Amino acid sequence: MSEPLSYLGVALARPKVGFFELSSCEGCQLQLLNNEATLLDFLNLVEIVNFREGMSERGDNYDIAFVEGSVTRKDEITRLTEIRKNAKILVALGSCACFGGVNQLKNRFRDLDWVKKEVYGDFPIETMEVHPLADFVQVDLSIFGCPIKKEEVERIVTDLVVGKTVRHPEYPVCMECKANENICLFELGEPCLGPVTRAGCDAWCTSNRRGCWGCRGPAEGANLKQLEKIMHTYGFDREIILDRLECFGGFASFTQTAPTQDKKSPARRKKS
Amino acid sequence: MIFKVFKKQELARLHELLAVNIVVGPVVKGKDRNGKPLYDFDVVYDFNELALDYTQTVHSPKRFVLPYHETLSTFAVSRDGWEKHVDLNVYRPLVFFGMHACDINALNKLDLVLAQSTYPNPYYMGKRKNLFIIGIDCNPEPQCFCRSMGTDSAIHGFDLFLTDLGDGYFAEILSATAFDLLNQISCKDPSAKDLALYKQATNGKNKHYTAKVETSDLTKILDLEFESPAWDAWGEKCLSCGTCANVCPTCYCYGVEEHVDLDLTHASKTKSLHSCNLIDFAKVAGGHNFRPTSASRLKYRYYHKHRGFVEAFEESLCVGCGRCGAACLADITPPEVIASVRGKE
Ligand code: SF4
Ligand code: SF4
Ligand code: SF4
Ligand code: SF4
Ligand code: SF4
Numbered sequence: 001m002s003e004p005l006s007y008l009g010v011a012l013a014r015p016k017v018g019f020f021e022l023s024s025c026e027g028c029q030l031q032l033l034n035n036e037a038t039l040l041d042f043l044n045l046v047e048i049v050n051f052r053e054g055m056s057e058r059g060d061n062y063d064i065a066f067v068e069g070s071v072t073r074k075d076e077i078t079r080l081t082e083i084r085k086n087a088k089i090l091v092a093l094g095s096c097a098c099f100g101g102v103n104q105l106k107n108r109f110r111d112l113d114w115v116k117k118e119v120y121g122d123f124p125i126e127t128m129e130v131h132p133l134a135d136f137v138q139v140d141l142s143i144f145g146c147p148i149k150k151e152e153v154e155r156i157v158t159d160l161v162v163g164k165t166v167r168h169p170e171y172p173v174c175m176e177c178k179a180n181e182n183i184c185l186f187e188l189g190e191p192c193l194g195p196v197t198r199a200g201c202d203a204w205c206t207s208n209r210r211g212c213w214g215c216r217g218p219a220e221g222a223n224l225k226q227l228e229k230i231m232h233t234y235g236f237d238r239e240i241i242l243d244r245l246e247c248f249g250g251f252a253s254f255t256q257t258a259p260t261q262d263k264k265s266p267a268r269r270k271k272s
Numbered sequence: 273m274i275f276k277v278f279k280k281q282e283l284a285r286l287h288e289l290l291a292v293n294i295v296v297g298p299v300v301k302g303k304d305r306n307g308k309p310l311y312d313f314d315v316v317y318d319f320n321e322l323a324l325d326y327t328q329t330v331h332s333p334k335r336f337v338l339p340y341h342e343t344l345s346t347f348a349v350s351r352d353g354w355e356k357h358v359d360l361n362v363y364r365p366l367v368f369f370g371m372h373a374c375d376i377n378a379l380n381k382l383d384l385v386l387a388q389s390t391y392p393n394p395y396y397m398g399k400r401k402n403l404f405i406i407g408i409d410c411n412p413e414p415q416c417f418c419r420s421m422g423t424d425s426a427i428h429g430f431d432l433f434l435t436d437l438g439d440g441y442f443a444e445i446l447s448a449t450a451f452d453l454l455n456q457i458s459c460k461d462p463s464a465k466d467l468a469l470y471k472q473a474t475n476g477k478n479k480h481y482t483a484k485v486e487t488s489d490l491t492k493i494l495d496l497e498f499e500s501p502a503w504d505a506w507g508e509k510c511l512s513c514g515t516c517a518n519v520c521p522t523c524y525c526y527g528v529e530e531h532v533d534l535d536l537t538h539a540s541k542t543k544s545l546h547s548c549n550l551i552d553f554a555k556v557a558g559g560h561n562f563r564p565t566s567a568s569r570l571k572y573r574y575y576h577k578h579r580g581f582v583e584a585f586e587e588s589l590c591v592g593c594g595r596c597g598a599a600c601l602a603d604i605t606p607p608e609v610i611a612s613v614r615g616k617e
Contacts, residue, residue: 175547221512
């Protein structure tokens, strides 16, 4: 563990990393602990100073902060600002941190008090509408996915340690789906957001015969207009498209401008 | 060329003789939303799995010679250097049982670039040289325009080509291996009746081509229509998804990535097939993208196939299988794209 790191004889610094969670299911952090086969190598590559999911000691001296979850309470803004101050690199880990994630579904309702009552009953919790990290602090790197793919995080961390540029695919999921020789789900009569969603998951869902829900957010230059036409051609109505586009928050800039008239329930929350 | 005929039941015996190798052939993968069977190539273990009367496979046979992802080399990295290991990823000879003319021609086109060029690609060559190909006749689907591209019959690039005569098969033998193989099953020389049936089959097929691409002077027209507004119109529909290139039997563009393992003692170089339609395809170091619009990328795919390649090799890099158009969710098909650029007749 304490042997100095090197690659091709070049000494490398072992970065101190911290893992933090705001409002989330902690599934992304769990993903990291999931693969026992590579866990020891991963732990050798970095020095973990803060990881509630995996250890009990805490430290505030870290180079890279991985922040999971979205911001939905005032005190989380304070914590996030604090983390940002301590970290050289702040990484948004998973779709909640990147886009608000499943949590931001509550932003769809006009009446947040009604939502709170439905969820928490008579034990209300002070929450506000859901925000991604980037609404409050500068995010240096995003790792998309709900949940993240452990292999991708391992690759990104290795690249950071050896000093390689971290790169995300800009193209959509279809590219990976077809490289896996899947029959297109539209052909089988199911809707899919693959044509507009950023790849990188190796077409995780569609390779298991589930349509994509867009958890990694939009591909660069995503052609939403054409997706709408495709959905229409294959007989899926707007509600189905919107349900999917709104699920993880990555498509917020598209859905907020979408006309709302044929959306029946729940009442869509308009930006006022 | 040597021709033979044999009874249908002999085909199972042929398969049995070849089954010591890996056999790949068309199989049914499911049904589409309208109940039509969907076919693809896959490894076949049982003769009865083979769907030799298939219409067209969704994906091309490409991946068996050009895998979507392929590790080119691995490295053992130590403090004072590295050791490189190269594996061409060729395991056993592969038998293709039932390939249509378009796909045979597609492999011949890939050869021009990957096998017969100044720097042949050893990963491709290793797999290509170890193929035994049994071709089979087909019935044109509505999307097939192979006839326009001159790829509706296969002249070379196979070992054996079968045409269904009803009771039996008419076999065209092109290699010594195929000849030896047919000696091990019961077959005979074609009779005058067999010949008549063969001609009938071929002539019958010719009536069924519906899709068409006009290729006369196409390189010149493409040259002149570089700024045609038609490209923008198609670009607006295009999802830049790369599906067309992935299903195409002749698209061979790729990217190479280096990957360092988590333990820092191993690394690898992986090649992945790419598509010129992808937004990151033309992005270069420093972040500049010299084909930033979907229209310019889509146009480039057509220029490579129908202009650049023709000028270099005097034939097109498209075999007219129509898979790209059939798979494109935005309904972008070569016959329509090319017609729109050519303008009205
Ligand atoms: S199933 Fe989805 S991801 Fe796959 S090709 Fe079809 S639309 Fe694209
Ligand atoms: S297929 Fe879509 S929903 Fe599934 S993991 Fe990939 S991006 Fe997320
Ligand atoms: S493209 Fe031509 S050769 Fe290929 S399946 Fe269609 S008709 Fe047959
Ligand atoms: S032409 Fe069709 S299949 Fe090809 S990238 Fe564009 S949308 Fe995808
Ligand atoms: S460009 Fe389309 S029609 Fe031509 S060979 Fe490729 S997939 Fe077939």
